[in-house]
Amino acid sequence: MKNLYITGVAGCGKTAIALGIALKLKREGINVTYFKPVGSRPRLQGFEDNDAMLMHEILDMKVDVKMVAPFTAGTSYLSGLKNQELALTSIKESYQAISGEADLIIIDAATFPHVGASFGLDVVNLAPLLDAHILNVVKLENDLSVDQAIFFNSNCAARGLKLIGHIFNNVPRQVLAKTEGVFKPVLEKMGCATLGIIPMRPEIASPTVSEYYEVLGGELLAGEEKLGRLVEEVIVGAMTMESALKYMRRSANKAVIMGGDRADMALATLETSTSALILTGGLYPDVKVISRAAEKGVPLILVHYDTYTTIEKISEVSRRIRPGDVTGINIAVENIEQHCDWRLILKSLKEE
Amino acid sequence: MDFIAEAADDPNTKVILCYIEDVSHGPEFLKIVPEVTKKKPVVILKSGTSQGGAMAASSHTGALAGSNLAYDTAFKKCGVLRVSSMSELLNLAIAFANQPVPKGDRVAVVTNSGGPGIIATDEAELNGLQMARFTKETIEELRSYLPAEAGIYNPVDVLGDAKTDRFRFALEKVFKDENVDSVALLVCPVAVTEPVETAQALIEFSRAYPEKTVIAAYMGGQALAEGTKLLTDNGIPCFSMPETAITAIAGMSAYRKMRERADAREKVDDFKPDQKTVKAVFYDVSRDNRLALLGNEASDVVEAYGIAVAPTALSQSPDEAAEIAEKIGYPVVLKIASPKILHKTDVGGVIAGLQTPEEVKNAYVNIMETVHRYLPNVVPYGIEIQKMVPKGIELIVGMTRDVQFGPLIGFGLGGIFVNLIKDVSFRLANGLTSADITEMISETKAYMLLKGYRGERPVDIAAVSEVIRRVAILARDFPEITEIDINPVFAYEKGVAALDVKITLS
Numbered sequence: 001m002k003n004l005y006i007t008g009v010a011g012c013g014k015t016a017i018a019l020g021i022a023l024k025l026k027r028e029g030i031n032v033t034y035f036k037p038v039g040s041r042p043r044l045q046g047f048e049d050n051d052a053m054l055m056h057e058i059l060d061m062k063v064d065v066k067m068v069a070p071f072t073a074g075t076s077y078l079s080g081l082k083n084q085e086l087a088l089t090s091i092k093e094s095y096q097a098i099s100g101e102a103d104l105i106i107i108d109a110a111t112f113p114h115v116g117a118s119f120g121l122d123v124v125n126l127a128p129l130l131d132a133h134i135l136n137v138v139k140l141e142n143d144l145s146v147d148q149a150i151f152f153n154s155n156c157a158a159r160g161l162k163l164i165g166h167i168f169n170n171v172p173r174q175v176l177a178k179t180e181g182v183f184k185p186v187l188e189k190m191g192c193a194t195l196g197i198i199p200m201r202p203e204i205a206s207p208t209v210s211e212y213y214e215v216l217g218g219e220l221l222a223g224e225e226k227l228g229r230l231v232e233e234v235i236v237g238a239m240t241m242e243s244a245l246k247y248m249r250r251s252a253n254k255a256v257i258m259g260g261d262r263a264d265m266a267l268a269t270l271e272t273s274t275s276a277l278i279l280t281g282g283l284y285p286d287v288k289v290i291s292r293a294a295e296k297g298v299p300l301i302l303v304h305y306d307t308y309t310t311i312e313k314i315s316e317v318s319r320r321i322r323p324g325d326v327t328g329i330n331i332a333v334e335n336i337e338q339h340c341d342w343r344l345i346l347k348s349l350k351e352e
Numbered sequence: 353m354d355f356i357a358e359a360a361d362d363p364n365t366k367v368i369l370c371y372i373e374d375v376s377h378g379p380e381f382l383k384i385v386p387e388v389t390k391k392k393p394v395v396i397l398k399s400g401t402s403q404g405g406a407m408a409a410s411s412h413t414g415a416l417a418g419s420n421l422a423y424d425t426a427f428k429k430c431g432v433l434r435v436s437s438m439s440e441l442l443n444l445a446i447a448f449a450n451q452p453v454p455k456g457d458r459v460a461v462v463t464n465s466g467g468p469g470i471i472a473t474d475e476a477e478l479n480g481l482q483m484a485r486f487t488k489e490t491i492e493e494l495r496s497y498l499p500a501e502a503g504i505y506n507p508v509d510v511l512g513d514a515k516t517d518r519f520r521f522a523l524e525k526v527f528k529d530e531n532v533d534s535v536a537l538l539v540c541p542v543a544v545t546e547p548v549e550t551a552q553a554l555i556e557f558s559r560a561y562p563e564k565t566v567i568a569a570y571m572g573g574q575a576l577a578e579g580t581k582l583l584t585d586n587g588i589p590c591f592s593m594p595e596t597a598i599t600a601i602a603g604m605s606a607y608r609k610m611r612e613r614a615d616a617r618e619k620v621d622d623f624k625p626d627q628k629t630v631k632a633v634f635y636d637v638s639r640d641n642r643l644a645l646l647g648n649e650a651s652d653v654v655e656a657y658g659i660a661v662a663p664t665a666l667s668q669s670p671d672e673a674a675e676i677a678e679k680i681g682y683p684v685v686l687k688i689a690s691p692k693i694l695h696k697t698d699v700g701g702v703i704a705g706l707q708t709p710e711e712v713k714n715a716y717v718n719i720m721e722t723v724h725r726y727l728p729n730v731v732p733y734g735i736e737i738q739k740m741v742p743k744g745i746e747l748i749v750g751m752t753r754d755v756q757f758g759p760l761i762g763f764g765l766g767g768i769f770v771n772l773i774k775d776v777s778f779r780l781a782n783g784l785t786s787a788d789i790t791e792m793i794s795e796t797k798a799y800m801l802l803k804g805y806r807g808e809r810p811v812d813i814a815a816v817s818e819v820i821r822r823v824a825i826l827a828r829d830f831p832e833i834t835e836i837d838i839n840p841v842f843a844y845e846k847g848v849a850a851l852d853v854k855i856t857l858s
């Protein structure tokens with residue numbers, strides 16, 4: 001039985017990678033299961049960790065979903081309600097229950113590698129405890145992201161941990177060449193293996209309108225059937241028509257936030273590539289706006305808070321793969337098959 | 353549209369009046385209406401609706417445009433007369449229905465009161481008419497008969513004490529004058545005025561000279577009502593104010609001018625552009641799910657259409673940047689390449705005047721880091737390297753696609769003050785003729801600069817025209833382009849160079 005600990009910073013796409021690897025290896029006949037020792041609180045409904053629920057369903061796991069993510073470290077977890085001993089015990093027990101007859105347990109790390117350090121539950125402390133190999137997912141923001149990967153790598157090496165390598169995830173097309181030609185050699189020089197470079201795919205990187213609708217609530221005035229549209233950019237239409245239009249016409253698949261009373265701006269926006277129109281202030285729009293949105297198949301969401309609150313809320317929206325999301329799941333697997341050296345990952349796991 | 357087409361063929365219809373809120377079938381309108389206006393005048397009163405939707409078609413040049421301008425431009429192209437009020441609409445209808453279209457712009461005014469004469473003169477000039485200059489004989493004859501205080505040049509003032517005989521004399525001479533295309537009679541009610549008899553005289557001359565346009569203004573309400581009725585019954589439009597009379601003549605004259613222009617023009621389309629390059633660029637853009645082209649891509653597109661551009665290329669590393677700079681030659685300017693960045697200078701994305709490979713490499717890293725500090729979430733495509741070219745006269749040539757009427761071409765003074773000065777003229781790209789281009793250039797203040805202002809040498813206007821023409825063809829060939837903005841394009845004594853080209857697709 002092997003353990004693969006997948007870590008990385010928030011938003012790097014750990015779960016998609018975990019999902020891709022799990023399904024790929026499952027197809028190769030390996031009995032894969034999933035474990036998330038330190039989970040995070042879901043923002044919306046329920047108390048279970050979202051990733052745990054997803055993997056529990058997709059891998060058709062028999063154990064209770066609470067076992068998959070036994071402990072959650074919220075942003076106030078040190079306030080006294082959590083107990084270090086109990087946490088460690090429940091993690092160990094759950095791990096025992098889950099591992100069962102599995103050949104490989106994919107362990108999904110918390111939002112950051114350091115989360116849980118106060119209880120000794122961070123990646124560097126848990127990996128040896130669970131006898132896991134570590135795979136780091138790099139979120140490529142700039143050159144410093146590479147430094148971060150190297151720093152983490154050296155840290156693991158100093159502690160004698162088995163870090164098998166790094167995967168660059170969601171790499172924008174414009175930096176693919178640099179990743180291959182500059183970053184990869186730099187990592188190599190510093191003794192770090194690059195196990196994959198996965199190009200950005202808006203189909204799984206961008207949230208859909210329905211993810212916005214879930215976070216925002218409000219009324220859906222048109223475009224019910226188009227909630228699956230991707231939102232690649234958010235624009236706030238709080239300028240004059242002239243300056244707003246410049247931005248509107250230049251960005252594709254965008255969500256635009258504006259006051260409900262700005263019929264001129266709404267109509268103009270609908271003539272450009274728009275995935276959703278979010279009207280704020282609880283102001284019902286002109287009927288022309290509704291009919292045009294319906295004609296164009298653009299979801300029209302009316303929310304009752306002001307524009308500022310709407311923007312604040314929207315910052316919480318992110319793309320999650322859901323159990324029914326066939327496209328998303330297929331892409332996750334494709335990414336592992338085509339852009340990662342999964343054979344090497346398997347091989348590295350076998351090395352002691 | 354069906355009504356307009358039908359009315360065009362109806363022998364009993366002399367003029368077609370329309371009240372519209374918008375044109376929903378722009379292409380059909382552009383096809384049918386020009387044919388109709390060759391046969392008879394079409395006068396349209398358009399009220400504004402759906403500004404918002406139509407404004408979507410606007411951008412740099414277009415923000416100056418908006419839909420109203422698109423309508424104006426389209427109507428002009430079709431030979432449609434546009435009016436802004438119901439009274440204008442109906443006054444023009446009365447004029448067209450009763451009077452011939454004037455042969456020229458020269459109008460003669462005969463009046464018994466100085467004030468209205470001057471008001472009419474002002475109005476005539478304001479509306480593109482000319483006050484007729486009488487022949488020597490006419491002036492001599494007027495002088496010999498009229499009192500010494502009378503105005504014998506145009507406007508002819510027969511004075512307040514004039515009875516019909518004096519009006520009759522003046523009208524006869526004015527109608528006879530070959531330099532007069534239309535006659536306006538303005539009558540004020542004074543004790544001696546003989547409204548009916550004077551009207552009678554006007555009707556006689558109007559019959560004797562059926563090719564001349566005649567309009568009257570009887571400014572006396574009830575006192576002159578009988579004369580007004582007589583005129584109207586005899587097919588001479590009679591209004592109560594001089595301005596109205598003159599605007600009616602001006603409207604008819606404008607119709608003539610538009611018809612002449614339509615006759616004189618044929619399209620010029622003898623040009624084989626390199627569409628392959630354009631298609632290849634558009635393919636790349638759509639593959640990236642972008643709408644805005646990068647600067648170097650936009651340059652490639654217009655260059656493929658034979659528009660001279662300052663050499664521009666995209667680099668993805670400092671070394672590549674230096675290599676390109678060596679190839680295109682110094683000095684160069686480096687600009688951040690990202691469709692997400694609208695104002696490059698504001699985020700430290702532009703460094704100019706670079707002379708050596710070292711400077712270029714340093715500037716590359718410098719720009720990348722500064723831009724990242726301002727916009728940490730934007731991943732640039734790299735950095736554009738452009739050869740710096742000598743300064744010329746800064747012009748703007750742009751295209752914006754109107755929702756109803758398709759591409760509109762704009763031309764004017766370029767640079768950073770475009771929005772402030774708003775010196776831009778527009779035409780429809782479809783059916784754009786060389787005459788249109790010449791006209792649109794000469795409409796702008798930029799034209800004065802092009803011709804050589806204050807001792808400067810004139811620049812290559814032919815090359816500027818060619819840029820306008822090719823942008824129009826590009827817009828016509830690729831309907832997926834929503835806007836093109838070349839600002840500035842430098843005009844030189846010989847040739848031009850496009851510096852900053854922006855293209856957005858739909």
